[in-house]
Every structure is written in C-alpha cells, then in structure tokens.
Amino acid sequence: MTAVGQAARPDSAHRISSNAEALSVARELAASFAAGAAERDRDRRLPYEEIDRLSASGLLALTVPARFGGLDVPPSVLARVVSILAAADPSIAQIPHSHFVYLNLLRLAAPDSLAERVFTDVLAGGRIANAQSERGGKTIADISTQLTPVEGEPTRFTLDGEKFYCTGSLFAHTLAVLAKLDVAVGDFAPGEYVAFIPADSPGVEIVDDWDAVGQRTTGSGTVRFAGVPVTADDLVARAKATAAPTGYGAYAQLLHVAIDTGVARGALGAAVEFVRTKARPWFEAGVERAVDDPLVVQRFGELDVDVATAEAMLDAAGRAVDEAVAGTGAPRRELVADASIAVARAKAVADRVGPGVASALFEVSGTRAAAAGNRLDRYWRDVRTHTLHDPVRWKYQHIGRRLLRDEEPPLHGVI
Numbered sequence: 001m002t003a004v005g006q007a008a009r010p011d012s013a014h015r016i017s018s019n020a021e022a023l024s025v026a027r028e029l030a031a032s033f034a035a036g037a038a039e040r041d042r043d044r045r046l047p048y049e050e051i052d053r054l055s056a057s058g059l060l061a062l063t064v065p066a067r068f069g070g071l072d073v074p075p076s077v078l079a080r081v082v083s084i085l086a087a088a089d090p091s092i093a094q095i096p097h098s099h100f101v102y103l104n105l106l107r108l109a110a111p112d113s114l115a116e117r118v119f120t121d122v123l124a125g126g127r128i129a130n131a132q133s134e135r136g137g138k139t140i141a142d143i144s145t146q147l148t149p150v151e152g153e154p155t156r157f158t159l160d161g162e163k164f165y166c167t168g169s170l171f172a173h174t175l176a177v178l179a180k181l182d183v184a185v186g187d188f189a190p191g192e193y194v195a196f197i198p199a200d201s202p203g204v205e206i207v208d209d210w211d212a213v214g215q216r217t218t219g220s221g222t223v224r225f226a227g228v229p230v231t232a233d234d235l236v237a238r239a240k241a242t243a244a245p246t247g248y249g250a251y252a253q254l255l256h257v258a259i260d261t262g263v264a265r266g267a268l269g270a271a272v273e274f275v276r277t278k279a280r281p282w283f284e285a286g287v288e289r290a291v292d293d294p295l296v297v298q299r300f301g302e303l304d305v306d307v308a309t310a311e312a313m314l315d316a317a318g319r320a321v322d323e324a325v326a327g328t329g330a331p332r333r334e335l336v337a338d339a340s341i342a343v344a345r346a347k348a349v350a351d352r353v354g355p356g357v358a359s360a361l362f363e364v365s366g367t368r369a370a371a372a373g374n375r376l377d378r379y380w381r382d383v384r385t386h387t388l389h390d391p392v393r394w395k396y397q398h399i400g401r402r403l404l405r406d407e408e409p410p411l412h413g414v415i
Contacts, residue, residue: 007171007199008048013125014058019077025057026081030088034266037089038375041382044216046208047092051171055125060096063103068119075251075325076318079258083314086262087269090382091217093259095168098130101252102176105194108248109240114233118174118196129172129199131163131223141412145179147193147230154186157235159195159203159228169206170219172199177225178238192238195230203228214378214385242413245336247324249413253343254314254321259386260350261310267358267379268307272300274365274376290366299364303357310353313346333408340409341402344395351392354383390414 016022033050040047054060062078064070073081078100086093103122106115118128133140145161159179169175177195184190199206207222241248279290287293320342324335358380362369369376398415401407409415 007127007173008052009055009125009173013056013061013123015123016058016062016071018071019073022059022062022071022073022077022081023084025059026084029054029057029059030084033085033092034088037092038378040089040091040217041378042375046170046217046219047089047095048171050089050092051095051127054092054096055127060099060125060127061123063100063107064119064123065107065115068116069123070119074318075254075321076315079254079314079318082255082258083262083265083311086259087266090259090263090266090379090386091215093262094215094218094386095129095171096127097252097255097259098132098167098176099128100255102128102130102194102196104248104251105176105236105238105241106196108246109238110236111233114196114236121174126173127168127171128174128176128196129166129168129219131166131169131175131177131225133163133165134161135164143178143180143192145177145225147179147181147195147235149181149183149185155232157181157185157195157230157232159197159225159230161225163223163225165210165220166206166223167218167220169199169221169223170208175199175204175223177223186232188232188235188237193235194238195234196236197228197230197234201228212385214381214383216381238413243411245333245411247321247336247339249411249415250317250321250324250336250339250343252413253340253347253390253415254317256386256389257314257317257343257346257350260347260354260383261307261314263379263383263386264307264310264350264354264357267354267361267383268303270376270379271303271357271361271364271369274361274369274374275300278368279364279366280368296364299360303360303364306353307357310346310350313349317342317346337402337408340415341399344399344409344415347390348392348395348399351387351395354387355380358383 062073066072147157150156180192203226205224210220275290281287281290281293285293320339324339398409
C-alpha cells in the first residue's frame with residue numbers, strides 16, 4: 001500500500017479537428033500501447049508514460065463542448081475510440097472512463113464558471129478521475145463522504161471521507177468527488193454533490209492499493225479526504241444530471257460496453273495470431289497447420305460472429321445515445337429511454353461475448369497458450385473484472401419491463 005503524489009501534466013495537448021482524425025489517432029496509439037500491455041500486466045507497471053501520451057494526443061479532450069473550444073464528438077465516436085484502445089490494453093481504455101463521464105456531468109449540470117475552468121484544463125491535457133464508490137454502505141448507492149459548511153462562510157466547505165475503486169486517481173490532475181450535504185447552505189439544498197478539486201489539494205491522500213485479478217494497471221485505489229477545502233464554485237448537484245432524462249446513465253454505460261467489446265476483439269486477435277504462428281494441429285485432423293484444421297476454422301468463424309455481433313450492438317447503442325443527447329425528433333424522455341434500453345441490450349451481449357471469447361482463446365489455441373509467459377489470460381482477467389461493474393441481470397430486467405409493461409428504465413445514472 002503506497003501513498004502517491006501528484007501526476008505529472010503534459011506540456012501541451014494536440015487539438016483533434018475531426019471524428020476521422022480521432023479514430024486515426026486512437027488506432028495509432030493503440031498499436032503502440034499493445035506492444036507493452038502484457039509486460040505492464042505481468043509487472044503491474046502503471047502506464048504513466050502511456051497516459052501522458054493519451055493526454056497529449058488530444059483524445060481526452062474529444063468531448064469538450066464546442067462553445068468551450070472543443071470538438072464535441074458524439075457518444076458513438078467516443079465509444080469507438082474507447083473500444084479501439086480496449087482491444088490493445090483494457091486498463092488504459094478504462095482509466096479515462098470517469099474522465100469522460102464527469103465531463104458529461106459538467107456539460108449537463110455545471111455552472112459556466114466551473115465548466116469553463118475544467119474544460120480549459122482538459123484542452124491543455126488535464127485529466128479527471130472519480131472518487132465515487134464506498135465500501136461501508138448497505139449498497140453502492142449509500143454515500144457517507146461529507147461536505148461540511150464552514151461556520152459563518154456560506155461559500156466554503158470541508159470534505160471528509162474515504163473512497164475506493166477510484167479508477168485513474170493515480171494519474172489524475174482533478175478528482176471528481178461524490179459527497180453529501182446534509183443541511184441547506186445558501187443556494188445549496190441538502191443532497192449529493194460532485195466536488196471538482198485538484199488532486200494535490202491539502203488533505204487528499206491517494207493510495208496505490210488496487211489488487212484485483214484483472215485491470216491491474218488502472219490505478220483504481222483508495223482516496224482519503226481529511227478536511228479538504230472546497231468552495232461553492234467547485235460543486236455540481238448530481239441530481240441535475242441523474243434525476244432528469246438527460247441520457248447521463250446511458251452515456252456512461254455505453255463506454256463500459258465499448259471496453260468489454262474492445263477486449264473481445266483484442267482477445268480474438270490474439271487467438272488468431274497465436275494459432276497462425278504457434279499452435280499445432282490436432283493429429284486426427286490430418287493437416288499440417290492448425291489454421292487448416294476444419295474444427296478450428298469452424299470455431300473461429302463462430303467467435304468472429306460473436307464479436308461482430310457485439311460490435312454491431314455497440315454501434316446501434318451509440319447511435320441511440322447520439323439521438324438522446326442531441327434531443328431532436330421524438331420527445332426527449334422517450335429518446336433517453338430508448339437509448340438506455342439499447343445500451344442495456346448491448347451490455348448484455350458484451351457481457352456474454354467478452355468473457356466467452358477470452359476463454360475460448362485457449363480452446364482454439366491449445367495447451368501452449370496456457371504458458372504463463374504468453375500472458376494470454378490477461379484478456380479473460382481484464383474483461384471478467386470489468387464486467388462486474390454493473391450486474392447484467394438487471395439489464396435484462398429493465399429490457400423485459402419495457403417490452404412487457406412499457407415501463408421506462410429508472411433515472412439513477414447507471415442505465
């Protein structure tokens with residue numbers, strides 16, 4: 001368990017000018033990230049250099065609204081970028097998940113002064129990480145981290161609490177901290193707020209203690225807050241995004257689907273390369289090469305159909321979220337409900353396909369693939385760990401309720 005310091009900031013960040021350039025930059029970075037992914041997983045070497053390059057590339061500023069100087073790419077394009085990165089290194093793809101989610105919160109709910117401050121920082125290469133989940137509550141929805149008003153100063157607060165699973169916190173310049181305010185203070189009603197604070201604020205301790213079987217280099221450790229100073233200008237009421245049909249939940253879940261789908265594509269690619277270069281055919285096949293074994297060929301065809309299906313579902317969900325965010329055509333509430341269901345369907349498929357393909361990698365590659373030095377198990381460990389974020393059984397519930405009873409999915413930010 002190690003306390004860490006402030007992440008270094010890149011000297012500058014490129015400004016990406018089109019959706020096509022965004023995808024091109026993502027593919028270029030993914031190719032270089034893939035080269036060291038197995039070694040980073042083996043040694044749990046945190047990708048500080050790689051994340052700096054991600055910042056400098058301009059990809060982390062893709063969703064900055066146009067009125068603040070950004071490209072403002074649609075969710076479908078961002079999902080494709082994330083999926084490309086996930087095929088190369090699932091940890092690197094997950095690190096900026098909360099970065100994009102909280103940029104979306106700013107877009108939906110923040111006052112212009114705070115939005116401009118953070119968006120300007122992100123355009124220059126700044127990174128945001130979440131400090132949201134807690135272990136002590138009855139469910140993940142129970143938050144105990146506290147905003148306490150400073151007596152006699154209605155625009156100042158202190159922040160106290162402890163957060164876990166804070167993905168990307170080791171690499172962050174800004175922390176988005178979910179906390180509760182129990183009493184009314186000036187214009188702030190009791191409720192949940194997200195405080196955007198510098199990661200090196202006095203009283204912040206970031207601990208490198210993430211030890212999951214997969215996603216080993218996401219920096220998803222513990223963050224503690226002890227009397228951290230917060231001002232009213234740092235706060236966003238979370239309910240503005242989650243208690244109304246904004247598409248906030250569908251947007252966040254779409255990026256989770258993109259990660260799982262990307263891992264499936266990466267696992268399939270690794271299996272293809274292994275069978276082409278290292279696997280031996282089964283003797284009963286009567287062929288010289290593993291790629292000519294008809295049963296292996298059949299299985300690869302099945303796996304490719306599975307991955308292509310997951311990718312098609314991701315694309316369809318992305319288009320639905322695009323429409324919901326744009327808010328044109330049908331009533332906004334209906335568009336958001338449609339988007340949430342489309343993303344839930346895609347999540348259900350990716351939840352099956354990702355671990356399935358990552359496991360089948362060994363089935364088609366043979367015993368040699370199980371050698372620890374190949375690190376091919378990282379795909380299964382990564383996708384199995386990541387798919388635990390939200391139980392897919394509840395996705396099926398919301399899909400079925402909409403189909404049978406015309407019930408809209410709930411507005412709680414995770415569907």
